[in-house]
Amino acid sequence: MIPIRDDNPQVSVPWTTYGLIGCNAFAWMVLQSGGFGESFEPSICKFGLVPAQIMGNAAETTCDGFTGFGLLSVLSSMFMHGGWMHILGNMLFLWIFGGNVEDAMGPLRFLVFYIVCGTGAAVAQIWSDPNSLIPMVGASGAIGGVMGGYLMIYPRVKVHILVPIFIIFWTFRVPAWAMLGYWIALQVIEGVVSLGSTGGGVAFWAHVGGFLVGATLIFVLKDDELLFDHPFHGWSDNVDPASVWEDPNNRQK
Amino acid sequence: MSKSDVEDVVDVIESHDEDDADDARNDFLNNGFGTHWVAEIEGEITAISGYRQVPETYGSGWVSWTYVLENHCGKGIGKRLFKFVLEEAIEAGAQKLFIKVSNYTDEFGNNIYQTATSMYESFGFECEIVSKDFYDVGEDQLIYSKNLLPKLDGEIEVEKEKEKPAIRFADVYEIAETDGAYSFSWEVIDKSFFQKRSFSVDDLYVGLQAVKERGGRIVFLTFLSNLPLIHSPLASAGFKFVGQLEDYYEPGVHELHFVHRLDGK
Numbered sequence A: 001m002i003p004i005r006d007d008n009p010q011v012s013v014p015w016t017t018y019g020l021i022g023c024n025a026f027a028w029m030v031l032q033s034g035g036f037g038e039s040f041e042p043s044i045c046k047f048g049l050v051p052a053q054i055m056g057n058a059a060e061t062t063c064d065g066f067t068g069f070g071l072l073s074v075l076s077s078m079f080m081h082g083g084w085m086h087i088l089g090n091m092l093f094l095w096i097f098g099g100n101v102e103d104a105m106g107p108l109r110f111l112v113f114y115i116v117c118g119t120g121a122a123v124a125q126i127w128s129d130p131n132s133l134i135p136m137v138g139a140s141g142a143i144g145g146v147m148g149g150y151l152m153i154y155p156r157v158k159v160h161i162l163v164p165i166f167i168i169f170w171t172f173r174v175p176a177w178a179m180l181g182y183w184i185a186l187q188v189i190e191g192v193v194s195l196g197s198t199g200g201g202v203a204f205w206a207h208v209g210g211f212l213v214g215a216t217l218i219f220v221l222k223d224d225e226l227l228f229d230h231p232f233h234g235w236s237d238n239v240d241p242a243s244v245w246e247d248p249n250n251r252q253k
Numbered sequence B: 001m002s003k004s005d006v007e008d009v010v011d012v013i014e015s016h017d018e019d020d021a022d023d024a025r026n027d028f029l030n031n032g033f034g035t036h037w038v039a040e041i042e043g044e045i046t047a048i049s050g051y052r053q054v055p056e057t058y059g060s061g062w063v064s065w066t067y068v069l070e071n072h073c074g075k076g077i078g079k080r081l082f083k084f085v086l087e088e089a090i091e092a093g094a095q096k097l098f099i100k101v102s103n104y105t106d107e108f109g110n111n112i113y114q115t116a117t118s119m120y121e122s123f124g125f126e127c128e129i130v131s132k133d134f135y136d137v138g139e140d141q142l143i144y145s146k147n148l149l150p151k152l153d154g155e156i157e158v159e160k161e162k163e164k165p166a167i168r169f170a171d172v173y174e175i176a177e178t179d180g181a182y183s184f185s186w187e188v189i190d191k192s193f194f195q196k197r198s199f200s201v202d203d204l205y206v207g208l209q210a211v212k213e214r215g216g217r218i219v220f221l222t223f224l225s226n227l228p229l230i231h232s233p234l235a236s237a238g239f240k241f242v243g244q245l246e247d248y249y250e251p252g253v254h255e256l257h258f259v260h261r262l263d264g265k
Helices: A015-031 A040-047 A070-079 A084-103 A107-128 A140-153 A176-194 A204-221 A241-246 B003-014 B018-031 B077-091 B114-122 B201-213 B231-236
Strands: A002-006 A158-165 A168-175 B036-041 B044-053 B060-068 B096-102 B126-136 B139-147 B166-174 B181-189 B218-224 B240-250 B253-261
Touching: A002 A084, A015 A040, A015 A070, A015 A084, A015 A107, A040 A070, A070 A107, A084 A107, A084 A140, A107 A140, A107 A204, A140 A176, A140 A204, A158 A176, A168 A176, A176 A204, A241 B231, B003 B018, B003 B036, B003 B044, B003 B060, B018 B060, B036 B060, B036 B077, B044 B077, B060 B077, B060 B240, B077 B114, B096 B114, B096 B126, B096 B240, B114 B139, B126 B181, B126 B218, B126 B240, B126 B253, B139 B240, B166 B201, B201 B218, B201 B231
Parallel strands: B060 B096, B181 B218
Antiparallel strands: A002 A158, A158 A168, B036 B044, B044 B060, B096 B139, B126 B139, B166 B181, B218 B253, B240 B253
């Protein structure tokens, strides 16, 4: 299930979303050599987040010779990726959902929102396996937060998704609550299944943690006044704020 | 006309209303005669009328200081002068003219502005808003208006873009020529990081309390119709909708009038 676009109009230029995509692309191409070459694996060790190291449970990581960035790796890991599909998938989700969440709070607040969601994702991943020596990289936790925020404010918006059935890709329009609800349910299930496993793979709990932080933090940072511009925000049809004066009790007697 | 004519013009107004005469003197001395004209009979100024265009609008104007010397009333001088004023306004590109009128009745029950009101109606002016108890208890303000340029046939109503400036109230003040009617002055500020754009219901309560402390009995506020954030706090604070001056700022952007009574009526 791949989202292609949504029916939510973009009201303001999403400078922070553009900037974050640019930073991720820059990190991927420059710091990680686009996934090729000798510097790729060390970049994951150097900038990735190692739960055991953060918790002080390990002096060394699986990456020989690298001690990582310590607490700063919470931030640096958000801009690192493990492969082309990883970064492209993340940036597609950020492109589709980030702009509208940014619309709801403005670029500066959105930057704060994104970083806090990413941090929440890191905390959740560390909680799920504090002794893990495997470096975690990726923007998915922060983007999970963006999706959580999106679900809270634009649940009715139709999202166009691409679904492969046999060998043919079909497109469907589904409400955001269905698409994002399915996505988070999948993360929770996969997260539960992955508990106790020692191997690498997708950081499901980071997705869940980021999502929950985003779904909560959106209520602190969203600006209801900016949301007036979005015809589909909220669970019910939006009414003209001036219609309050149609009530005879609100008119001069 | 020149500044030396101010006192002769004021005399015309003073023959009806001394308060208006003082206000008119200040207006003419500060702002000049501008788009005001007088009628003369044998060198004597017998009538004054005119209008002032509202700068921030695309063509709205307020008719002001329309008086005929008391002993020349009923001779059609006012009507001829007012017709001239309307022609001049059209010539100058004014789109719509407004007039504020009181419905004051004297102790004998006579509406002293009835003659003027009838004249405005005869020129096609229609009452758009009645603000009850505006000037004083029992004395309403009626705002008449007339579109000088007819709307084009089949003109489509265009929904105007909503604006969300950060509005903050600066002060409360008693409205000129009223007894105990107040309004809030407001300004648009630069919005900071966590600030709300709209004024809040609490901001309105602060203003209402300040008016109460000054002995005010009623508060009137006006806003543009393309500000979606004003409605919720105004309604929550107990303001009532009075009416709107249609297309006041530009086609599709009206001036909304609200009232809040402090006397519990």
